[in-house]
Amino acid sequence: MKVSVNxxxxxxxxxCMQVCPEVFEVRGDGYLYILQEEPAPEVQDRVREAxxxxxxxxxxxxx
Numbered sequence: 001m002k003v004s005v006n007x008x009x010x011x012x013x014x015x016c017m018q019v020c021p022e023v024f025e026v027r028g029d030g031y032l033y034i035l036q037e038e039p040a041p042e043v044q045d046r047v048r049e050a051x052x053x054x055x056x057x058x059x060x061x062x063x
Contacts, residue, residue, distance in 0.1 A: 002037060003023060003047055003059065003060070003061055004060045010032050011055065011056050012031060012032050013026075013055055015053050015054060016050035019046050020039075020049070047061060
C-alpha cells in the first residue's frame, strides 16, 4: 500500500489523524504530514478508513 495526499485539496481537518495517527499528523503549522507513505499491514484498514472519511477526498491509497 502507498498513501498519497493531494495537498492542494487537503483542508487539514485532522479527521485522518483521528483515525490513524501512526500515518497522518496535522502539526502546529496547520499542515498535514504523512508519517508513513507505505504503512505497515496492521494499520492499513485504518488508512483506508481515513481516506474514506476525508471530507475533501484528498487522500489516495494505491494497493
